[in-house]
Amino acid sequence: MRYKVIIMYFFSLVNIHAQNSGAEWPLFRGKADLTGKSESELPSSPSLIWSFPTGERTKSSPVISAGTIYFGNEKGRVIAVGTDGKIKWRFEAGSPVDAAPLIFGEKVIFGSNDGVLYAIDRISGRLLWSYVTDNQIAGSANVWTTGNKSGIIVGSYDYFLHCVDPESGKLLWKVETENYINGTPSISDGKIVFGGCDGIIRIVEPLTGRETDTIDIGVYIAASPALSSGLAYFGDYNGTRYCLNLNAGKLLWKIPSKEESGAILGIPAIGSSTVVLGSEDKFIYCFDQKDGKLRWKYRTNGRVISSAVITDKKVLATGMDGYVYILGLTDGKKIWSFNTGSPVSSSPAVVKGRIYILTEDGRLLAFGDKKNNN
Secondary structure, eight states, rough: OOOHHHHHHHHHHGGGGGOOOOOOOOOOSSSSTOOOOOOOOOOOOOEEEEEOOOOOOOOOEEEEETTTEEEETSEEEEEEEETSEEEEEEEEEEOOOOOEEETTEEEEEEEETTSEEEETTTTOOEEEEEEEESSSSSSSSEEETTTTTTEEEEETTTEEEEEETTTTTOOEEEEOSSSOSSSEEEEETTEEEETTTTOOOEEEEETTTOOEEEEEEOOOSOOEEEEETTEEEEEEETTTTTEETTTTEEEEEEEOTTOOOOOOSSSSSSOSSSSEEETSSEEEEEETTTTOOOEEEEEEEEEOOSSSEOSSSEEEEEESSEEEEEEEETTTEEEEEEEEESSOOOEEEETTTEEEEEESSSEEEEEEEGGGGG
């Protein structure tokens, strides 16, 4: 009995960063499990509250903590903007920052295309430490915590998943793969789960970096799985959708792609019984969690390479057609849309019913209810 209690305590601590009350969106997809679930409901007809132009192309997604929005761009800058739309600081990394930053404690942590992982002070933008990998960092960092220990994990094109100490930036461990790691590693229930261009889903123990299981999918996995209740949901570069039982290491279902299907470059959004994800074939799909059967699909006017956000009643998605969409979760019918005038490859962030979107031409857009726009 004591052993079971210790194990449950360990899991709860490692999973602490997977919780999101709706007041913060401190990392890509909002939570460490990458489910993209917001506890804050979306307005049915949001209005554009403000627009912050940077004039620089970006693929990064915004993250929010303590009233500040952080994101990177292709000029190698990380920018901090208040929820009032006013800039606070800029940090010059010197190489493109394509992925969303991670907010952990008083640090903003992010990787750059020249393979450097940075930690800077979230208030001042001052450099705290840097850690160098041997190739490009394309995905966001994530973090695990157990007791008084934490680790920042990030994948690199050097074929390694790296885990570094958040205080010093020193290497704790790393796991070798057989090809590039594009996506953000996901964390839930004492497991780190990630895929990559080697077509393998890997499960790693956070404290030691020990690889506990590998599942060979055989096709490039551009984005990591979303984790929920011991299951991993993801898609591959051929457009096939999967549900994997992590404990058994076996697929529960696999939905093969059709000839006209496009690659899946985003991470599924996971609700109480549904899985929502977009595809390069221009559709947003909703599947049943149990058997993968299609519930509905919605056609946009361009490729969908970003990851959707899901609430109890709605789906928030963006597309390369430049539109932001809110759809009904039960039927997939359009509730609202907005034309940003520029392709959107980044994923939305939602805090207290406020929506934050980054367009590829470098504008940060804030949407919300005009009756409550503070």
